[in-house]
Amino acid sequence: MADREETASVAIAFATPRPIARRRGSYWGEVWRKLRRRPGALVGATILGIIVLAAIFAPWVAPYNPDTGSILSRLKPFGYRGHLLGADELGRDMLSRLIYGGRVSLLMGVVPVICATIIGGGFGIAAGFGGRLANTIIMRVMDVFYAFPSVLLAVAITGAMGGGVLDGMIALTLVFIPPMCRVTETATAQVSGLDFIEAARSSGAGGLAIVRYHVIGNVLGPVLVYASSLVSVSILLSAGLSFLGLSVHPPTADWGLMLSTLMQSVYVVPWVCALPGAAIFITSVSFSLLSDGLRAAMNVRG
């Protein structure tokens, strides 16, 4: 109590209304605590955790080999002779293929977003901080790519390049760069107008140093939240590309590809055919739930 009175005058001088005792842990610690209190985010994270772990440890989790089938068990319904989720058109175990399929599908959903975040984020910071000319050039080029519906752009680029997992990832990266760039540009422009940037500049910090120490840290929140919401879209689009036969080639297990091959058997085992799409949907929803929680926990608007 005594030293509280002593510091009272200092406290008034700095005008800090917030009690110091409430500040515990870092910013990310705070985010994590808020995230844990949101049921939607928890559900999303739990489901994703299970899917990711199953995909990583697929050889130990999957009951059968995903690539070898038996002619005797072709197109069988749920629960047929130990095939919990049935078997596909080559008699391969559906559960095992779904577990293995998560590997390619998750990779194709996440990698383009990471690449686009780095590239698009870089362009966005350059546009938001690099002056008028840089802004005009970068943002007008991005506007052109905005003029394509995302599905059309992804399909056209993958198709023109010939198709394949790598082509699909490059195409999706190109699709996500413009929106990523726009979000980063907006956030950067907001931060650059703040007083502490002016203070840093007037005390002699160079442009790169300001970006490195002041801008990146401050735009990271909205950029990461937006990137996490893009993963959900990316899962859908990449699965869509392999559904069209543009990225993953058989016999690799992939949800989109499985959905497209099983569609021919929709009259034989309808509900088995619905499974790969359900996997795509559940993964995508989980990412969006997690992203929504993150948005709320990090207090990002928009």
Add this chain to the structure above:
Amino acid sequence: MSNVLRRVLLALPIALGVSVVCFAVVDIAPGDPLETVVPPDATAATIAAIKHAYGFDRPIIVQYFIWLGHVFEGQLGTSISTGRPVALEVGEAIANTFRLVVLAVPAALLVGYAMGVAAARFPGRLLDQIVSGGAVVGISLPNYWVGVMLVILFAVQWSLLPATGMGQLSAGAFGIFAWADLRFMILPAISLALIPTGIIARSTRAAVLDLLSHDFVLTLRANGLSEGAITRHVLRNALAQVIAVIGLQFGYLMGGSILVETVFSWPGSGFLLGRAIQNRDVPLLQGTVLVLAMIFVATNLAVDLVQATIDPRLRRG
């Protein structure tokens, strides 16, 4: 009027940029575009002559402007796989896609708008929770999988509607009013409408909730207007935002229906794109992408203009 002109002028460079990207599509395609034309035993002189005939020996910028000139004349080249003019192929396919979209968008608007308004009028109630929660789920819903599920339910389990195809087209170009044609369109149209419905519902809800908190609503209420009359005022104001969303969704559906069209074997623009890729038909791919992207640009422009007409505040924007 100057406002209209300014927006059109702003859209022009974008349209030009789009044409550059479409032109570049040929360049990123692997292999020589002349591979199919040049005989394997051709001499260097023959190859040079063929290259000259196709204009491939000129600088890439000159090639682009020659190509652009043809586009303005409505010539998109000839499809390699069918030998028919690309413009004809694209025109037919886009008409088919339009038949679906013209069914899907009004349905999405009607259902989505009604849901959004109802959710905003009774915030926190069951419907509001469904609309808000449904938005998260709806955005993550792969519409091609919804198509498969609809086929499983309506075609396989209950045998109510045909699973794929377009039927005989007995009633001409727009057979929406003939059941024989319409029944082929219901399932693909529902698959296409689902995501726009969710998005329209969510943005209507947000727009109406935002407007209800404005001072003019308080004034209306203080003047003794009934809730119904207040809602009418709010709805007119919300319409501008909702129209923007609808326009964007219309453009997305015209260009992004490839997955749903593949599920239902619907011979639209997306299906054509798939065929172009399958057959490595570069002129067809280029033409289809160009026309679809231009439709998207034109839709966005139209949305801007309509919005400015409805909401005078946006005119200066």
